[in-house]
Amino acid sequence: MTTASAPGKIILFGEHAVVSGTTAIGGAIDLRATVRVIDEPGRVLITTEDLALQGFSFDLTAGHIHSVQAAHATRYISAVLRELDARDMRVDIKSSLPLAAGLGSSACIVVATVAAVSRHQGHSLSKKEIAEVSHRLEKTVQNGLGSPMDTALATYGGYLQIARDITPLDLPPLSMIVGYTGMPHDTRREVEKVQNLRKRYPELVDPIFQAIGAISRRSIPLIKEGNAAETGELMNINHGLLASLGVSSREMEELVYAARGAGGALGAKLTGAGGGGCMIALPGSAGLEPLLVALRQARAAAFQVTVGCEGVRLEAER
């Protein structure tokens, strides 16, 4: 039996603008997908107890499938199993990340599966190899779409600066709240919407992208020195710029203003592609509790996360 886990992620600053080469900052969070591989002679079976949604099991050799969510997750896992030529094994998936919420749920399932299956087969892939294979597979399943950020964060953990290249950042852990609107989002649709807007109004969207990139760069020393007040202010500015690109929503604004108002957050913004999905908030001096309460009163699924956590790892046998 071999077990590996990999973390989900949030984007702190810079989503959407990063597609055009400006800087974004992402961080791994302490919600993980865990993949366990067990010998199962003659079969290749995928099961899951919990994809933060519902359990399902899928027999790759037989071809049953039980839900749309399952079908979604299974496409990623199947792609990994095909790529690694997996045989005679059962792959159990557990994830504490909501699917299609912009928290990198598919990337961490792919990364943890690559790590667990390859190790179970006796290979020792480097993190670089895991990240590369995982990114390629995620991209294939998503028909060519997929930034390398999600799989890189699931692999390396910590914080990453993403521009033309991906560079690790040495930043301290941050305690934040994630609020989920409950509305799944479609990354491709949102990315295309923004890129379309840019084609029609380059003289407007380019300076917005530039401002977003400047926010990302400016945030790095602030996070490093623990300047939460200004980090929060930058989150607020970044959120407005994302809203100007059309990727916010009524539900999202409700959460953002609930966090900043009653929640006492120093800053709040959507995270990821938008159009549903999640927001993040940086707690103020009153701490996490009023923020969790304010977001839940605004009908969010809200939970505390630590940003900057460890990447993919093999788990000790239990």
Added chain:
Amino acid sequence: MTTASAPGKIILFGEHAVVSGTTAIGGAIDLRATVRVIDEPGRVLITTEDLALQGFSFDLTAGHIHSVQAAHATRYISAVLRELDARDMRVDIKSSLPLAAGLGSSACIVVATVAAVSRHQGHSLSKKEIAEVSHRLEKTVQNGLGSPMDTALATYGGYLQIARDITPLDLPPLSMIVGYTGMPHDTRREVEKVQNLRKRYPELVDPIFQAIGAISRRSIPLIKEGNAAETGELMNINHGLLASLGVSSREMEELVYAARGAGGALGAKLTGAGGGGCMIALPGSAGLEPLLVALRQARAAAFQVTVGCEGVRLEAER
């Protein structure tokens, strides 16, 4: 008896950025303040039936005053009466504009009072003179603050382009909805907030101002050719940029998304300084009715206006 009226205004594009010299577009709306001057030997009396809030009367010679709102409006009217050395007259004010809502309520009272009182005294001020005197007086009452836009729109009507100079724009009338959050705003406070943000983050705020200015310039041919879809899109982008500057609010976002969603608006944005005050929405193909309903369901005072109306005028005796 002499009667004059002057219109309120909305800012279509470019508020806040205009303080730093980029372009803004304002339009006069068909909500007016009407001022009637009647001989009243031995006294100078100000009365009002309705300042879109409550009636009051104020005897300048005696010094009674009945409400904070009245005190607010009276400061402007008193300044005009002192400037024009008014004697032996009663000045009746009527206004259909909510006060302190960002619709230029004080400017149109000042302009209509200047026009009515000066004509009653036998003078014939040009529009240029009315605009100049009114701007100077408004600025004095507001302790040095006050863009010339509000008094210029109240005087000239139509549409104005405001940058370093104020230029009339030849644009067709637009039918729009104004939604009032019910929260009075403090223009000075919002302007200072944005200018402060700019001092601390010039590398972020300057490109945002540039983008706002570019939106204003781009809107002119679109409004001219009646391209409502793209005009609305620019309103949405402009709104997000204003939100990034910190001048939106939970209540404002609720109205903006209600307008864009159930209201079917092609575009919606805050208008004026923000931090309360009003938003404007451009109706979609379903027309005004669903938009009024959606905004009222979101607890706004909502009303239809025509943008581009006539400026100050003397009214026929009735």
